[in-house]
Amino acid sequence: MSSKKAAKDERKTIAVFKFASCDGCQLSLLELEEELLSIVGAVNIVYFPEASRVMLKGPYDIGLVEGSVTTHHEAELIQQVRRQSKMLVTLGACATSGGIQALRNWKDVNLMVRTVYRNPDFISTLKLSTPVAEHVPVDFELRGCPISKYQLLELLSATLAGRKPNIPTYSVCMECKRRDNVCLTVAQGTPCLGPVTQAGCGALCPSFNRGCYGCFGPMESPNTDAMIALFRNLGRSDPEITRAFRTFSAWAWQFRQASEECEHERKAR
Amino acid sequence: MSAKQGKSAGDGKPIKVDYLARVEGEGGLYVQLKDGQVQDVQLRIFEPPRLFEAFLEGRHYTETPDITARICGICPVAYQMSAVHALESILGTAIDPAVRALRRLFYCGEWIESHALHIYLLHAPDFLGYEDAIRMAADHRALVEQGLRLKKIGNRLVAVLGGREIHPISAAVGGFYRVPSKRELCALVDDLRWALDASIATTRAVAGFPFPDFQQDYEFVSLSHPDEYPFNEGRVVSNRGVDISVAEFGEHYVEQHVKHSNALQSRSKERSSYLVGPLARFNLNYDKLPEVARQAASECGLTVPCLNPFQSIVVRAVELIFACHEALRIIEAYEPPPAPRVEAPVCAGVGHAATEAPRGLLYHRYEIDSRGLIVKARIVPPTAQNLKRMEDDLWHFVPQLKDRTAEEVTWQCEQAVRNYDPCISCATHFLKIRIETG
Incomplete structure (x- = not known):
């Protein structure tokens, strides 16, 4: 961690959180192969367990959330994430609309658990897979399964420049x-x-x-x-x-x- | 329950990693020591269950490759490939030889992308003593850039065939929705030639890393094909004499519920834990590697059998060489198939397939009805098969670390888990989960 003597790091801090998901959307950040080293020059990624052992505490300037809320633990965690993030962005279909795992929402989840697991009583899961916005206010939603890495790049660039991201909503x-x-x-x-x-x-x-x-x-x-x-x-x-x-x-x-x-x-x- | 046990057992401090970094998905690590002896090892998986097998029921078989891809954003091609082969075995689809070659090429792309990600961004920082690749880049920028470029080339190959790197959209039962022209593939050749050289350089670089002196007597399990290094087909073999068809996989390798981990873990029926992935493929299929890959391996002193799991990073690099070489070979011989895919009439039945995901053997089994709807699905991902083996490694590895500081031991244990390039997102769609609250 940076020592107190070092010049104050002015870069915006970013944290990447995972909920129920496949990891693909946060991987998009690493898929920006050519831009990755420039990005980390412009922002300070301080919490991104998939990529680093360093996990700093919040508050964070930008919280990127991948995945939907499917367990009691996640329902609590998303509240913490919101409190720690000045700006909260959902990454992709799971975080934005519940993801493929929301197919459980039309079925009996207990029956589903029994289909997959031998000892269903060990499983703690919610009846519904829900998007982040059903739990806390969200500042911006990136769509897609997976997201477009260029839209992620646009979102980060726009945020640093203090402008609205140019993400089309047409068909x-x-x-x-x-x-x-x-x-x-x-x-x-x-x-x-x-x-x-x-x-x-x-x-x-x-x-x-x-x-x-x-x-x-x-x-x-x-x-x-x-x-x-x-x-x-x-x-x-x-x-x-x-x-x-x-x-x-x-x-x-x-x-x-x-x-x-x-x-x-x-x-x- | 186990929290209480942990306390009563505890003379020594347990080694705890609440959130394992640089692996795909959410898991933790817990090692209990007493007088330098390991009392308990738990790979705790708190990745939420997503219930894929359950919601696949009632879906049409043609949707399966798109849905199962979403189990894992790092190796979606593997899920698509195991799914299409299992379903084709039900329908009796005979795919065109050019489609078969394209599927191998597709897999080459995923191996390059996934192996480069793991070698450079996830695993190398352990050996060079950095928290992550970004910090490593401050001192080893050229190395990280080489890794990123390799990864990009793998991704480009996947995107040319599948439209995009993550959750590609072109794979279908019977072939592809669209196949590339020869010209599109030839445009990749220069990059792949560079990648082949870079892979050889990678092998040399990572072979020079310091490896802990640690060997285990593993049961290696992988596919085996008479003429090829395995991707999409072959028999399931092991160095313990197993040689079975894929359909028999479920009879030989079973999931067990282990008390101390509350996780379903795969084991061989007669014996115990086993290992899938690069180390298993390399040791069981060495003679199928191209000369260029074998030569690089032997130059680096890597011989069969390689029993040190920390050297899996070198084996991954050798597989990078293979994947680049194979991609070039396929592109050179490629002529587009007469049709992108063949369609077969729907019939009810049961089908199995296993293919070699970057992390190891990935088994799918489907039962469909006469309308083509899925009645039952079973998916056994490589990381679930390796979980028990990872724990076993730690049981034996930790006692070797007696004189180290707690911080060093913790890091080395993490590294030992990362040897397997675990993908917890994959494993967890069927793992037992229990979050310890007590």
Whole structure:
């Protein structure tokens, strides 16, 4: 640790916290291979267990949170993290909308635990996997499963410069147009969640000849009803449409509502 | 319960690491000593359970590679590969030879990216005495830059095939959604040639690190293929005479509930803990390595069997050489397949597959119904298989550290765990978790 004699470190401090997740979003920080050494020149990463043994106490200027809240311990921890972080940013689909593990939210979690574990009584877990914002106020949310490392870089640069990060909230369709992709739905009848999904990936799946599966979660004002109607026109069954909305951002309210509508419609029929 | 035991046993101070750094995921370490004798070793895993096997039930088989990738952000390709092979074995899909080659190439990218991450950013700081690679870069900038560039090249390879480095989107049952052109792959050749040289340099550099004098009589387990260093297929073999098909894996290697750790840990049925990963692959498949990799290994005095787990960093570097060499070989021979993927009619059944994730053998088993929906899933990740072995290493390693300070012992124990490049995020989707409150 820096001695008292050393010049005061003016760099903003960053802490990286992990909740229920796959580690992929925080890994994005290390995936900024070319920029990494410049980043650590501009900010002081003081708590990042995946990368360092040094774990300094808060308060921190920026707290980056990966993962969703799934245990009692995590529910307490997120309160501490909020108290210690001047600015709190969620990294990716788990922290922003509960992640793939939010699929438990429509099932009996005790039954699920019994499916996976031999002695379920050792497992302490919550019924729901919830996003950070359901527990504490969040200052900024980075979408994606995983996040775009360039959006992370933009967020850090903007924060250091004292400006608002330039992160678009329009749909994947805009990125497809910009890449000159032929629309898969129009040309091939491929179901694609692009129209209701927030941009950020660079229209990756359509560029690889597959429909978008919505890993950046709902865009600002998604017309999910029209999306459902379109999927039905393309011959998709309601269980298929339900599953399409229930992946990595299943608990984001717009996707959640859409999937429940399809599910209930199915039951009503 | 164990907290009480800990207190009553305690003459010596326990070695405690509440939060293991430079591993993927959340785990802690607890070693209880009495009169220099180890009383208890616990790798405490407090990574929250995510229940993947449970919520895979009822999903369509085609979604499986995308969903299982999310078990691990560091080795998503491994999860996609084990999943597609297991499902293809149910459907009887015969993949095109070019697709097979592309999958090996995909894996090369992940090995390069993951091994470079571990060697340079996670493990090397232990040997050179730094808290992390960022602090190490202050004195060894060229070394860290070399590691970052290697990692970037691995990532680029994954991205060319899969669209992005983390949770790539192109792998599918039957092949890929899109396959690259020859030209796209050839654009990687210069970088890969540099990476091959850098890997040889890496091997030499890490072979010069100071290694504790520590050897164990391991049971090594890995895939084995008659002609290739193993990635996507082969039989499961061990140096204790095991030679079985992947479908028999579940009969020979079982998970047990161990009282002192409250964690499900894999063991071989007849014996006990075993080791998967680079050390196992190297020792069991040395003759399948290309000449350039074997030569670098022997120059550095690395011979078969290598029984010192601390030298796994050198073995990882040798595997880097292999992965770069193999990638170049595949690109040179590549001709795009007639179709990116083949589709087979859905049928009910059970399928198994194992592939070699960077950290070791990754086993998947699926049962699907006639609609293609998953009825049952089972996933055994490499770190879960190595957990018991990590604890066993500590049982034997700690007594060697008698004269060291507490801080040194703690650091060395952490290093001994990091030898395995553990990925706790992977392991925990089925591990027993208990947070000790008492």
